[in-house]
Amino acid sequence: MTTDQSTFAKIGIVTVSDRASRGEYEDLGGPAIHKELSQILISPWEPVTRVIADDQELIEQTLIELADTENCCLIVTTGGTGPATRDVTPEATEAVSEKLMPGFGELMRQVSLKFVPTAILSRQTAGIRGKSLMVNLPGKPSAIKDCLDAVFPAIPYCIDLIDGPFLETNSNYCKAFRPKNK
Template identity: 35%
Template sequence: MAHPRPLDRPVGCAVITVSDTRTPDTDQSGSLIQTSLTAAGHRVLDYHIVVDEPDLIQDLVIQWGANTALDAILVNGGTGIAPRDTTYDALEALLEKTLPGFGELFRHLSFQEIGSRAMASRAVAGVYRGKLLFSLPGSSKAVKLAMDTLILPELPHLVSLLRG
């Protein structure tokens, strides 16, 4: 089977920051994701900050899953192992397909920057209702690493694969 043609339009994205303390004024990671996407020519169609409660995270992803203008949902925060870190658990339950390579590569790249602490990240990616779903740590350094080295270089290609 031939590879699909590259997208001839910007990718429609939505951003979720999972945090019990961040506000739009203090959300550096959410802002970084949005800035990176728009600088790459993509569209940010929605943005929300949600407290780290699995039901609230899932409700928003389910709502956005029905939005035909969205191609990708990028989530940051709540990917560790602390008691309040529930993002991975909430999203993993929704994923119809996983992209194990994303988490593997992210942890490998993180290891090169922060050492063995990278093993505590539960960064994950996959597909939900025909949309890419990326879950990143809340650290701005981690977000920059994931956006610059993994997500932005492959986002149009991955969306084109989903579109067939």
């Protein structure tokens, strides 16, 4: 585990939206993720943001770049997780992952079902590529907050296990879980 806390952890924030990538629609998802991470994390971090179209090849290339070239320990996507024809973010994530982490999607759907019955249509997933954890979130800012709040307690320990940087959370907002015997 890398524990040099003097360096910034790089976190990829990817908005997947045809309209936002063309400038026809304001990106609300990426800023919502940034805001939530700013409240959760107290360790230094640096966002690496992208706004891209709903194109599987482009999503795959972006995830690979953020993991392999930018060395982001965490890559969080928003958008493209529904059942529409252009919604291909989970397929792209699965295609570039070395290990799938289905528990993230299961928990996010469970939490979302408390607010909206259509949460069963969401196909969020997560996967690991090298030393990067990739997590797909929905596109609506309130759902981003609900889902990120639900899964984030497990994210720092997951990143520890894949030899990423030590992420410290604001325990008054989100208490990260790490086993006591570690």
